[in-house]
Structures are given as structure tokens and as C-alpha cells.
Amino acid sequence: MLKGKKGQPFYKDFWFWVKILIFVVFLLFLVYPFYTLVVNSFYSTKADGVTLYNFQRFFQKKYYYQALGNSLKISLIPTLLSVLIGVPMAYLQTRYNIAGKTFWHVLIILSLMCPPFLGAYSWIILFGNAGIVTKFLSNLFGFQMPSIYGQGGICAVFTLKLFPYVYLYVSGAMGSIDRSVEECAENLGSGKLRRLLTVTVPVVTPSIAAGALMVFMTALADYGTPGILAGGDFRTLPTLIYNEYLSETGGNANLASAISMIIVIIALVILFIQKAWVARKNYTMSALRPPQIIEYSGVKRFLVTLPVAIVSLVAFIPQMVVVLCSFIKTNYSNFVFEEGFTFEHYTELGRSLTSQIQNTFVYSTVAILFILILGILMSYVIVRRRGKTGGGLDMLMMAPYVIPGSVLGLCYIVAFNHLGTTADGTVIKLTGTAAIIIISMIIRKMPYTVRSGSAYLMQMDPSVEEASVNLGVSPMKTFIKVTARLMLPGVLSGAIISWVTCINELSTSIMLYTGKTMTITIAAYTNIVRNSVGTGAALASILTLTSGILLIIVFRASKGKVSFV
Amino acid sequence: MSHAVIIDHAVKTYGDFKAVNGISLQINPGEFFTLLGPSGCGKTTLLRMIAGFNTVDGGEIRFDDKVINNVPAHKRDIGMVFQNYAIFPHLNVADNVAYGLKARHVPKEEIPPRVEEALKMVQIDQLKTRKPNELSGGQQQRVALARAFVIEPSVLLMDEPLSNLDAKLRVQMRTTIKKLQRRLGITTVYVTHDQEEALAISDRIAVMNQGNIMQIGTPEEIYRKPANPFVANFIGVSNFIDCTVSSSGNTASISLPGDYTVSIPVSRDYNGEAILSARPEQLFFDEKGIPGKISMSIFLGDFIQYEVELVTGQTIELNEYTKDVGNIRNDGENVFISMNPNQVSLYEKESKEVLSC
Numbered sequence: 001m002l003k004g005k006k007g008q009p010f011y012k013d014f015w016f017w018v019k020i021l022i023f024v025v026f027l028l029f030l031v032y033p034f035y036t037l038v039v040n041s042f043y044s045t046k047a048d049g050v051t052l053y054n055f056q057r058f059f060q061k062k063y064y065y066q067a068l069g070n071s072l073k074i075s076l077i078p079t080l081l082s083v084l085i086g087v088p089m090a091y092l093q094t095r096y097n098i099a100g101k102t103f104w105h106v107l108i109i110l111s112l113m114c115p116p117f118l119g120a121y122s123w124i125i126l127f128g129n130a131g132i133v134t135k136f137l138s139n140l141f142g143f144q145m146p147s148i149y150g151q152g153g154i155c156a157v158f159t160l161k162l163f164p165y166v167y168l169y170v171s172g173a174m175g176s177i178d179r180s181v182e183e184c185a186e187n188l189g190s191g192k193l194r195r196l197l198t199v200t201v202p203v204v205t206p207s208i209a210a211g212a213l214m215v216f217m218t219a220l221a222d223y224g225t226p227g228i229l230a231g232g233d234f235r236t237l238p239t240l241i242y243n244e245y246l247s248e249t250g251g252n253a254n255l256a257s258a259i260s261m262i263i264v265i266i267a268l269v270i271l272f273i274q275k276a277w278v279a280r281k282n283y284t285m286s287a288l289r290p291p292q293i294i295e296y297s298g299v300k301r302f303l304v305t306l307p308v309a310i311v312s313l314v315a316f317i318p319q320m321v322v323v324l325c326s327f328i329k330t331n332y333s334n335f336v337f338e339e340g341f342t343f344e345h346y347t348e349l350g351r352s353l354t355s356q357i358q359n360t361f362v363y364s365t366v367a368i369l370f371i372l373i374l375g376i377l378m379s380y381v382i383v384r385r386r387g388k389t390g391g392g393l394d395m396l397m398m399a400p401y402v403i404p405g406s407v408l409g410l411c412y413i414v415a416f417n418h419l420g421t422t423a424d425g426t427v428i429k430l431t432g433t434a435a436i437i438i439i440s441m442i443i444r445k446m447p448y449t450v451r452s453g454s455a456y457l458m459q460m461d462p463s464v465e466e467a468s469v470n471l472g473v474s475p476m477k478t479f480i481k482v483t484a485r486l487m488l489p490g491v492l493s494g495a496i497i498s499w500v501t502c503i504n505e506l507s508t509s510i511m512l513y514t515g516k517t518m519t520i521t522i523a524a525y526t527n528i529v530r531n532s533v534g535t536g537a538a539l540a541s542i543l544t545l546t547s548g549i550l551l552i553i554v555f556r557a558s559k560g561k562v563s564f565v
Numbered sequence: 566m567s568h569a570v571i572i573d574h575a576v577k578t579y580g581d582f583k584a585v586n587g588i589s590l591q592i593n594p595g596e597f598f599t600l601l602g603p604s605g606c607g608k609t610t611l612l613r614m615i616a617g618f619n620t621v622d623g624g625e626i627r628f629d630d631k632v633i634n635n636v637p638a639h640k641r642d643i644g645m646v647f648q649n650y651a652i653f654p655h656l657n658v659a660d661n662v663a664y665g666l667k668a669r670h671v672p673k674e675e676i677p678p679r680v681e682e683a684l685k686m687v688q689i690d691q692l693k694t695r696k697p698n699e700l701s702g703g704q705q706q707r708v709a710l711a712r713a714f715v716i717e718p719s720v721l722l723m724d725e726p727l728s729n730l731d732a733k734l735r736v737q738m739r740t741t742i743k744k745l746q747r748r749l750g751i752t753t754v755y756v757t758h759d760q761e762e763a764l765a766i767s768d769r770i771a772v773m774n775q776g777n778i779m780q781i782g783t784p785e786e787i788y789r790k791p792a793n794p795f796v797a798n799f800i801g802v803s804n805f806i807d808c809t810v811s812s813s814g815n816t817a818s819i820s821l822p823g824d825y826t827v828s829i830p831v832s833r834d835y836n837g838e839a840i841l842s843a844r845p846e847q848l849f850f851d852e853k854g855i856p857g858k859i860s861m862s863i864f865l866g867d868f869i870q871y872e873v874e875l876v877t878g879q880t881i882e883l884n885e886y887t888k889d890v891g892n893i894r895n896d897g898e899n900v901f902i903s904m905n906p907n908q909v910s911l912y913e914k915e916s917k918e919v920l921s922c
Contacts, residue, residue, distance in 0.1 A: 464654070
């Protein structure tokens with residue numbers, strides 16, 4: 001038997017090998033590709049050896065550094081606006097008897113889960129240059145809508161799309177403030193508004209910060225929305241990465257790598273600022289008595305319900321518009337809908353886009369199987385077998401937040417484009433295969449499952465496992481017979497969220513796809529960009545419908561307790 | 566077949582902190598042995614070392630002659646009852662109890678009768694098909710108990726099994742547990758911080774503090790002859806009074822406040838500062854003794870509890886049985902307090918070692 005320190009037996013048990021497996025997976029498909037990207041950013045075809053040429057070029061040419069400023073603007077403004085919308089929404093929903101509370105809640109979650117570019121697309125249909133509302137207003141009143149293209153439009157779309165993060169985090173926190181805390185403030189003589197500003201809001205500040213961080217990161221990383229709403233020469237870092245990658249020859253993508261580095265550094269800086277700020281304000285609270293819900297009736301109830309209904313509906317409009325458009329006849333030559341109801345877009349899908357639909361479901365299903373197995377194991381290791389590597393695992397779980405999808409895509413291209421050459425001269429590579437898209441899905445979307453699974457496990461009494469071991473069942477069998485079985489509800493609800501996000505994935509796969517491995521999101525995106533609106537809408541409707549059904553299943557199964565963020 | 570459990574200089578360290586500091590004790594086959602102490606004293610840590618959930622960082626733990634330090638937890642053949650029951654929430658009552666039997670590959674046809682018998686012993690055989698979330702705390706505790714002893718383990722461990730029950734149920738369950746243990750004759754190690762529970766249920770008790778054993782003995786020994794002030798204070802209530810001792814032979818003359826002197830039998834010679842430890846019922850009002858004044862009296866039915874402020878300013882507690890006295894004394898009354906020298910304990914002031922015998 002191997003001896004560890006202090007002469008104790010050192011069991012190389014099952015979990016030892018699980019940890020090895022997890023680290024190998026992340027080393028191969030996250031650390032190594034990212035390392036390659038970092039190295040790549042310090043080389044250039046225009047200079048010899050290690051060089052800062054790419055970074056110098058970035059900060060010298062307006063074409064590039066302007067994109068940095070744009071990216072910051074379209075991330076910070078929606079973050080601020082999301083807080084302004086999300087916090088009051090959370091307050092109304094948790095403290096008043098809003099009519100149709102659950103319905104609005106589900107609408108908000110649904111609008112969060114669909115790919116952001118669909119929102120952009122719907123707003124173009126409504127408010128674009130030839131949009132329905134735009135035309136209606138100008139024909140009827142001669143009123144000229146402000147342009148939806150460019151910075152303003154992008155910010156608006158991001159805000160409507162991403163405020164649910166703030167809403168979900170904050171309503172979770174507001175629901176777990178013990179009633180006595182606020183009662184105490186009232187007892188000490190605080191008025192309602194004063195109490196809200198001096199007790200309630202400060203106590204939920206960490207949750208506001210967490211939601212705001214998610215908004216910022218998602219907006220910073222998103223490729224599709226600025227891709228569609230760019231309008232002329234409005235560039236952001238993710239669109240720049242994609243363009244540079246396409247224009248740089250030979251696949252060396254040095255400048256794109258450097259831009260990727262810059263975006264990751266911004267994300268890291270924001271993450272650390274947020275963590276440092278929240279660390280000073282961490283209040284743990286478990287509500288023994290959840291806050292009182294104020295029961296209004298009649299006009300008062302209508303007045304508190306109205307803002308919730310308006311915001312939820314506006315956030316959900318994109319999904320409805322997309323589904324409606326998928327049934328309206330279009331004139332293919334330009335961006336115009338004709339009158340009349342049709343199924344032609346769906347028959348078109350059946351004719352020419354079956355492989356894309358098949359790809360989406362096959363890839364996401366294969367990915368989710370791996371995510372389930374790895375996710376269960378990883379949650380367990382993080383919660384119960386942290387050891388010295390626990391911190392490292394936590395950090396790996398943060399990676400998808402700081403590495404935008406398009407950057408991970410670029411990492412894979414740089415790292416796996418040339419793995420070697422066979423005897424007959426064919427280049428061995430992972431890029432262009434279905435495997436690489438599936439792997440990227442696993443790496444990026446697994447955190448949803450792991451976080452849900454580990455949160456669930458955290459609340460499970462460890463002595464249940466010990467009881468099983470004590471009764472003579474080995475730790476590994478105990479894990480299968482008891483622990484994994486009991487973790488399943490938590491892991492499954494997380495896995496469905498992972499699944500939904502895999503189905504809606506765009507920013508990584510758009511870097512990695514080939515004609516053969518195109519998915520629904522890519523097809524929808526390219527169709528929309530090419531103004532083939534009807535087909536795009538039909539594809540997007542499939543996404544919306546699938547996501548919606550999956551989310552409702554998980555919402556029902558978990559009795560609304562699942563965490564979507 | 567029950568076994569002896571021998572703990573030989575067992576050590577458990579967390580960094581620099583010694584949670585279990587070289588403890589040695591021997592638990593006889595079939596004995597009901599309790600580890601008693603305040604929270605953080607190392608009792609649960611030691612129990613989990615026996616169970617195999619904590620590694621043994623030094624010394625040995627043996628079942629009879631077999632060293633079990635390196636035997637994995639699932640091969641130790643131990644039954645354990647957990648503080649929060651640890652019932653498998655996804656299995657019904659019968660399946661919970663059958664779990665260990667299945668793991669031991671007991672023939673299929675033998676399992677139902679054994680489960681049935683175990684459930685009968687804890688009087689919940691009518692709940693066989695219930696799911697854990699349909700059971701009360703007391704019923705869950707019975708399932709946990711049945712599940713632990715149905716496998717006929719060589720040793721039974723219980724980690725504060727009654728702490729989550731209400732007071733009345735706790736008393737009822739501890740009788741059930743004691744009767745069951747007698748009947749099955751399984752060597753049992755029981756952990757609790759409740760001294761009354763320990764006294765009621767155990768054959769022998771080890772009182773622990775800060776990773777060390779303070780005293781091992783029968784409940785009566787521990788109550789009557791506490792080996793040090795810690796035990797005297799932890800088990801029941803004790804008044805500690807500073808005094809001076811001068812001894813010759815087997816008798817010590819003790820000088821107490823107010824020039825009151827008593828003679829106490831001691832085990833060895835000692836001259837110097839000491840601590841006299843007396844329980845409230847070992848003290849009584851007398852014609853002469855330590856002078857003091859009653860500061861409060863509480864009538865508790867079968868006895869009256871007095872707080873007396875001594876001339877030194879120290880407040881002590883004294884109990885008088887209602888049946889022995891005519892009336893309750895008034896607050897502010899001047900009294901003299903005396904004691905039965907054969908019942909009180911005497912400790913060296915510095916070393917806290919026991920002098921009385």
C-alpha cells in the first residue's frame with residue numbers, strides 16, 4: 001500500500017482518478033488552447049520573434065481601438081440600465097401580490113434563454129429602416145423613428161435581453177431577507193422608502209453586483225447582436241475578432257489573438273473589481289420568515305402589476321415577433337413582408353436545412369450527455385472532495401465567464417488546426433469536425449450544470465453517504481447508489497439549462513463551423529444577415545419553441561426552485 | 566458476537582490542533598460506553614475515527630486483537646446511528662433497513678423476516694412502506710436504529726442520536742436504546758454532551774475535554790467521586806470553595822472561610838492551597854459552619870434551591886429537600902453552612918489533582 005504523509009495509507013481512490021480526468025479535460029480543451037492563443041498574440045508575420053507589434057497596432061489605429069471603446073460602451077450602458085429595470089422588477093415581484101406573477105416570471109426567463117441576436121432581429125423587423133412600426137408611423141404620421149442601428153439600438157436590445165440576470169439574482173436575494181430585519185428597521189422608526197434604501201437595497205447589493213456582472217460579461221462577449229445591428233462601421237471587439245480572423249491569411253490569426261487577449265483582460269479586471277467590492281459586503285442570510293407579501297386589490301393591484309407586465313411583455317416581444325414572422329409570406333428580394341399566412345418557410349427548412357436542424361440536436365444531445373456525467377462528478381468533487389485542488393476547479397468553472405465564446409472559438413482554431421501530419425501527407429486537425437463544436441459546448445456550458453448540482457449537493461446531509469458506507473457499501477458504489485441518485489434533480493435542472501444554451505449557442509460555433517457542421521443558430525443568423533427573413537424566422541422559431549418547452553419542463557419539475565443564472 | 570474496542574494512544578490532528586490528544590481506553594465486549602464532553606472536546610472526532618470516517622493520525626484502534634486503523638470504513642462491520650438520522654430519503658422504511666443486509670449479500674429470502682423483526686423491536690413495523698418524509702423525528706430515529714443493528718454489527722456507534730428530539734421523546738428513546746442494547750449485547754459507543762443522558766444510559770462513561778480524557782468510570786463513580794474540578798463541574802452542579810489543607814496520615818484538616826474547619830479523609834499527604842468541591846445537596850444549614858446570608862430562594866417542588874452569599878463574597882448554591890424541612894428560609898437570613906465530609910471532594914489548587922478518597 002502506498003503511504004502518504006504521517007504514515008497514513010494514501011488511497012488512490014475513485015475520486016483521485018475523477019480529479020485527474022477533470023483536469024485532463026480542462027487542460028486539453030481550455031488551458032492548452034488558451035495558452036496557445038496567448039503565445040500567438042505575441043507573434044506576427046510583420047515582425048521577427050516575440051513582439052508587441054499586434055498590441056501596438058491595436059492601440060495606434062483608430063479602426064481597432066475604437067472598437068474597444070464601443071465594446072465598453074455597449075457593455076456598461078446596458079449594465080447600468082439593467083440594474084435600473086431589474087431591481088424594481090424584483091422588488092415588485094417579491095413584495096406585492098402581482099397578478100399572474102409566475103407567468104411574468106416565466107416570460108422573463110424565456111426571454112433570457114434565447115440567443116441575443118434574435119432580439120436584435122425582431123427589433124429590426126419592428127423598428128428597422130423598413131420595419132413594420134417604422135413604416136406604420138411614417139406612413140400615418142410622417143414620424144421618423146430614431147435609427148435602431150448602431151450604439152443606441154445595441155444598448156436597448158442588450159438591456160431588454162439581459163436585465164433578467166439582475167432580476168433573477170435580486171429577486172432570489174429579496175426573497176431570502178428575513179422579515180424581522182425590515183421589521184426591525186421599521187420598528188426603529190424608518191419610513192417605507194427610507195427602509196428600502198437603507199436596509200433592503202444594501203442587503204441585496206451583492207446580488208445586484210452578481211447580476212450586473214453577468215450582464216456586463218454577456219454584453220461584452222456577444223457577437224450576434226452587434227453583428228446584426230452594427231449598421232455601417234460600428235465595430236465591437238467580438239465582431240473585430242471574427243473579421244480579423246477571416247481576413248488574416250494562413251490561419252495564424254495573430255492580431256485576432258491579441259484582440260482576444262484584450263477582451264479577456266477587460267473581463268478579468270471587471271471580475272476582480274466586482275469580487276473585491278462584493279467581498280466587503282457579503283451578508284449571509286437564511287430567511288426563517290420570508291418577507292411579507294403586500295396584498296393589494298383593485299386599482300392598487302393593477303398599478304403594481306402594470307409595470308411588471310409591460311416590462312415582461314416588451315422583453316418577450318422578440319420571441320413572439322419571430323414566431324409570427326415565420327408564418328408570414330416574404331418577398332425574398334428585399335426586406336419586406338407580404339400579406340398572408342404561409343407554411344412555406346417551414347417547408348423550405350424541410351427541403352434544404354434538415355442537416356442543420358439535425359446537427360443542432362445531435363451536437364447538443366451528445367454534449368449534454370458528457371455534461372451530465374462530468375457535471376455530476378465535478379459537482380461532487382467541488383463540494384465533498386475539495387482538497388488542495390478545489391480552488392483550481394472553482395477557477396476553471398469561472399473560465400467561461402471571462403473567455404467570450406468567440407475567443408474560445410479562436411483558441412480552438414489556433415490550437416487544433418494542425419495537430420500533425422499522417423504518412424500520406426494529410427493534416428490531422430480537429431477544426432472543421434463535429435467533435436470540436438461539441439467539445440466547445442461541453443467546456444462553455446457545463447458550469448450551469450455544475451453550479452446547480454453543487455448547490456443542490458451542498459444542502460444534502462453528508463451523513464447519508466456515510467451511513468451507506470458504514471453499512472458496508474464501498475464509497476464508489478455509494479456514490480452511484482445514493483449520492484448520484486439524490487443529486488439527480490439538481491443536476492438535471494442545471495443540465496437542461498446547459499442544453500438550452502447549447503442549442504442557442506452562436507458565438508463559438510460561428511468561428512468553428514463548416515458547411516457540414518452548421519447548426520440552426522448559425523443558419524438563422526446567416527439567413528437573417530442575408531435578409532432571408534422568413535427562413536431565419538422559421539429556424540429561430542424552432543429554437544424558441546424547443547427552449548421554451550425545455551424550460552417549462554424544468555420549471556415545472558423543480559417547482560420553480562431552479563436557478564437560471 | 567460482540568468485540569472489545571481498544572483505543573491505544575489515538576491521535577487526530579488538524580494542522581497544529583490536536584482534536585484527539587493521545588487517548589487510551591478499553592471498551593469491554595457488550596458494554597454500553599459513553600463519550601461525554603462539551604462541544605469541541607473531541608468526542609465525535611474519536612467516534613468517527615472508530616467508524617473510519619476520520620483517519621487515525623497516531624496510535625492504534627483495535628477490535629479485539631485486530632488493528633483497524635487502515636481498514637476502510639465500509640469493511641469495518643460497524644453499525645452507526647447519526648445525529649440527524651441520515652435516512653436514505655429515496656428509500657422507504659423497509660428498504661432503508663434492508664440496505665445493509667443487501668450490501669452484505671444476505672440471501673434474498675432472509676431479508677424480509679430480518680427487517681420485520683428489527684422494525685418490531687423498535688415498534689415501527691406498521692410503517693414499513695412509508696417514505697422518510699412521511700415520518701416524524703422519533704420515527705426516523707427508530708428507522709436509523711433498526712438499520713444500524715439489523716446487520717448485527719460487531720460494534721454499534723451512536724453520535725448524539727437523541728439531540729434532535731424533544732425532551733419527552735428523548736427520555737423515552739433512551740430507555741428504548743438501553744433495553745435494546747442489553748438484549749442484543751452489542752458493544753456500543755455512545756457520544757453525547759448531555760450529562761443526564763449519559764448517566765442514565767451508560768455502563769461506563771469517559772468524560773472528555775480538549776482532546777483528553779478527564780475521567781473514566783461508572784455513572785455513580787463519576788458523579789460521586791469526580792477526579793478533577795472539570796468533571797465535578799461538568800457532571801451535575803458543584804460549588805468550589807478555596808481552602809487551606811494540612812494533612813497528616815489519612816485525614817486532612819481543612820480551613821474554610823469564617824474560621825470553619827472540617828476533617829476530610831484523603832488518600833495522601835498534602836499541605837497548602839486547595840479547592841473544596843461540594844454539590845448543592847451535600848451542603849446543609851447548621852449551627853456552625855461557613856457564615857453567609859441567603860440572597861435568593863427558589864421553590865422547585867421536591868426541593869428548595871438557595872443562593873447563599875458567603876462572607877467572602879462568593880455565591881454558592883445549596884439544596885434542601887422539601888420533605889426534610891418545615892418552612893422556606895427568608896432572603897437576607899444569616900446562616901451557617903456545613904457539609905458531610907465523606908461526600909465532598911478536595912483538589913490541589915495548582916495541579917487540580919484529587920486529594921479526597
